[in-house]
Amino acid sequence: SSELTQDPAVSVALGQTGTITCQGDSLSSNYASWFQQKPGQAPLLVIFGQNNRPSGIPDRFSGSTSGNTASLTITGAQAGDEAEYYCNSRDRNGNYWVFGGGTKLTVL
Amino acid sequence: EVQLVESGGGLVQPGGSLRLSCAASGFTFSSFGMNWVRQAPGKGPEWVSSISSANGYTQYSDSVKGRVTISRDNAKSSLYLQMNSLRPEDTGVYYCAREAWFGALLKLDYWGQGALVTVSS
Numbered sequence: 001s002s003e004l005t006q007d008p009a010v011s012v013a014l015g016q017t018g019t020i021t022c023q024g025d026s027l028s029s030n031y032a033s034w035f036q037q038k039p040g041q042a043p044l045l046v047i048f049g050q051n052n053r054p055s056g057i058p059d060r061f062s063g064s065t066s067g068n069t070a071s072l073t074i075t076g077a078q079a080g081d082e083a084e085y086y087c088n089s090r091d092r093n094g095n096y097w098v099f100g101g102g103t104k105l106t107v108l
Numbered sequence: 109e110v111q112l113v114e115s116g117g118g119l120v121q122p123g124g125s126l127r128l129s130c131a132a133s134g135f136t137f138s139s140f141g142m143n144w145v146r147q148a149p150g151k152g153p154e155w156v157s158s159i160s161s162a163n164g165y166t167q168y169s170d171s172v173k174g175r176v177t178i179s180r181d182n183a184k185s186s187l188y189l190q191m192n193s194l195r196p197e198d199t200g201v202y203y204c205a206r207e208a209w210f211g212a213l214l215k216l217d218y219w220g221q222g223a224l225v226t227v228s229s
Contacts, residue, residue: 031213033215033216035153041221042203042219042220042221042222043153043203043219044219045215045216045217045218048210048213048215048217049210049211049213049215052210052213054217086152086153088153088216090214095167096155096158096167096169097143097145097155097158097216098155099145099152099153099154099155100152101151101152102151102152
């Protein structure tokens with residue numbers, strides 16, 4: 001089982017705002033990163049260090065943290081945002097990487 | 109452009125061995141920690157192993173410890189994963205991923221396209 005817990009599925013209407021959450025003890029001492037993965041592709045980093053976007057990632061992706069819960073928010077969701085999203089952080093002691101089980105985002 | 113290209117995957121019988129390689133380009137390989145992350149069919153990613161840039165310090169997940177060895181050849185900009193005593197539960201896509209610092213933040217910023225490992229009789 002994952003050390004980070006995600007809801008299996010989230011849906012959002014086209015153009016609206018959707019939020020994906022991730023819970024885990026490690027998040028009280030480590031920031032989360034978020035990855036987008038489309039079928040047959042490698043994970044793509046979209047948010048790191050709570051709310052930093054790599055070059056090329058649209059600003060409609062944002063992140064936040066409260067206590068041991070991290071959130072990924074997609075503002076103005078587009079059809080191309082439909083994908084599996086995984087959260088990731090260092091473990092509680094900062095020794096290794098942990099991942100969430102993933103959230104399937106559907107854009108209606 | 110950063111590129112990571114895995115190779116060496118395939119079908120292997122339980123108890124068998126396999127060596128994965130990851131060829132890196134577009135960055136100074138010796139300056140970055142590297143990781144292997146696997147993903148079983150329909151599951152989330154699972155960290156397998158890491159190797160540091162500086163002194164080659166290695167770490168392994170409990171699920172592979174004692175069966176897997178990570179190594180790197182900085183002269184060849186290559187990362188390796190030697191896997192022995194393979195089990196059906198080792199089946200999945202194996203990704204190499206670069207670890208990078210952004211100030212005080214550590215991130216897995218680039219991933220290869222993955223190598224499929226299937227352990228089955």
